[in-house]
Amino acid sequence: MASGDxxxxxxxxxxxxxxxxxxxxxKTSILKVVFQKMSPHETLFFETTPxxxxxSVARNALVRFKVLDFPxxxxxxxxxxxxxxxxxxxxxxFVIDAQEEPYTEALGRASKMIETAHRINPKISFDILIxxxxxxxxxxxxxxxxxxxxxxxxxxxxxxxxxxxxIAYYCTSIxxxxxxxxxxxxVQRLIPQLPYLEQSLDLLITNSRxxxxxxxxxxxxxxxxxxxxxxxxxxxxxxxxxxxxxxxVSCIYGLAEDGNSIASSIxxxxxxxxxxxxxxxxxxxxxxxxxCLALVCILRxxxxxRQHLLDYNIGVFKEALTEIFRVSQKPSDGSSTQ
Numbered sequence: 540m541a542s543g544d545x546x547x548x549x550x551x552x553x554x555x556x557x558x559x560x561x562x563x564x565x566k567t568s569i570l571k572v573v574f575q576k577m578s579p580h581e582t583l584f585f586e587t588t589p590x591x592x593x594x595s596v597a598r599n600a601l602v603r604f605k606v607l608d609f610p611x612x613x614x615x616x617x618x619x620x621x622x623x624x625x626x627x628x629x630x631x632x633f634v635i636d637a638q639e640e641p642y643t644e645a646l647g648r649a650s651k652m653i654e655t656a657h658r659i660n661p662k663i664s665f666d667i668l669i670x671x672x673x674x675x676x677x678x679x680x681x682x683x684x685x686x687x688x689x690x691x692x693x694x695x696x697x698x699x700x701x702x703x704x705x706i707a708y709y710c711t712s713i714x715x716x717x718x719x720x721x722x723x724x725x726v727q728r729l730i731p732q733l734p735y736l737e738q739s740l741d742l743l744i745t746n747s748r749x750x751x752x753x754x755x756x757x758x759x760x761x762x763x764x765x766x767x768x769x770x771x772x773x774x775x776x777x778x779x780x781x782x783x784x785x786x787x788v789s790c791i792y793g794l795a796e797d798g799n800s801i802a803s804s805i806x807x808x809x810x811x812x813x814x815x816x817x818x819x820x821x822x823x824x825x826x827x828x829x830x831c832l833a834l835v836c837i838l839r840x841x842x843x844x845r846q847h848l849l850d851y852n853i854g855v856f857k858e859a860l861t862e863i864f865r866v867s868q869k870p871s872d873g874s875s876t877q
Contacts, residue, residue, distance in 0.1 A: 553595075554604040554729035555627055559652060560634030561645050562587050562611030565670045565713065569634070570594050570608055572713045573722050574759050579713040587611060598831040600864045601736075602756045602763055604629070604729050612644075615652050617659065625659040629729045632666045637686060637710070638674055646690065650697035657702040664728045665706045667694070668721060673712035683710045716776045723761045723775075732863050736764035739859045744768075747852045748842035750821065753778050755833045757786070763832075778835040781823050785813050785833075816840065824849070828857045829864070 558566050568582035574594055587610070594606040615621050633649045635642055649667065656663050669690055672683050691708050698704070709721035727733055740752045744766050751774050753762040760779045811827040822843060824836045834853060843849070 553597075554629040556604060556606045556725060556729070557624070557628055557631045558606055558608045558634070559613060559615075559631065560611065560668075560670075561636060561639070561648075564611065564634045564636045564639075564645075566608055566611075566634050567592070568713055569668075569670070569711075569718055569722075570606060573719060573761065574606070576758070582713065596759070598756055598758065599829055600867045601730055601732065602726070602761075602831070604726065612648055615655050617655060621655070622659055625656045625663065628656070628660065628663055630664045630666060630725050631656055632668060632725055634668045634670050635690065637669045637672045637677070642690060642693070646693050646697060650694060650701075653698060653704055653706070654701050657704040661704075663704075664725075665704055666721070666725050667691075667706060667708045668711045668718075669708065670711050670718075672710045672717075673714045686710070716772065716779055719760050719779060720770075720772060720775055722759075723763070726756075726761050726763055730763060732867055733764060735863055736860075737767050739856055739863075740764060740766040743852055743856045744836070747836075747838070747849050749836050749838045750774075751778075751837040753835045754828070755779075755782055755835055757782060757827075757831045757833050774837060777817075777823060778837065781813065781815055781825055781835055782833065784815070785811075785825060826850075826853050828853070828860055832860075 558570065560566055567585055567588050568579070571577040571582055571585075572579055574596055588608055589610060591610070592608045594608065596606070597603045615624075631652070633652065635645045635649070639645070653665055656665075667690065669683075669687055672686070677683055687708050687710055691706075694706070707724060709717065709724075711718040711721050730736070736754060740754065743749065744752050751768065751770075752766050753775070754764040755762050755778070760782050762775065762778075811825075813823075813825040815823040817823070820840055821837055822840050824838065824843070826834045826836075828834045834856065
């Protein structure tokens, strides 16, 4: 990547994510599935990425970042170009192909990159995606956990006495919700206002007798915040599937077939909502709260007896969200942000 290209990519303060890893590891497929609504099966015949590709995501004041997809095993060093690169980076996502054991070369490359990036910019967060855990050999959750623990132990040993970086590990596949859940965590760390969002959601569920609440980017199904209670994958899957239902129904009634247009069209109606009753005594309640942002809540059916109060509380949450937007859009004092 030439110096001019870097300057062009980094001429603003948009948060950046570097997506790195071996050839044929699944990096480009991840981007297409998560951010361009491509079917996983459509990604099977992708060619390898020959040069850095930039994906811009800009929905609103909170969901705004760029992902740089690097060709397999790009070498990073402390050259002036890479110093510029890492100083403008918020997160590094390193993809390891779980089907390519014993991972020796991938882990060696990951270790060197983390060491270099952390030395240049200690604020960078690192995420290791142990990807393609969808073959016959990964039928057991215990096996996936075993592989993740093994990779974590080896990388920790590689980095011992070198850097003290924050590294998160995820087992992922483009054929289920795991890749969306993992990228949700990556995106959340790019949002400085996350603590305020979590606090607002915590107040909402407490005062509305909810079980759980997620704030979703409608287009990608990445959740940019949830209340502080631990997230279990099943709850996330239910809420994510509800987004699909709303979009599919919108398609039936004549909106554009493009996912971005659908989300934008739905988001234009501030009163858009949807209720799905489950057979276990709970229900899902979706409300649009801003452009391409939807609040999806899980609550017991008996706690839905006063919907007008629930809607009032959601209205208060929307006001808080508007204030967070307003503050985040204020001009900075001249200091650069990640």
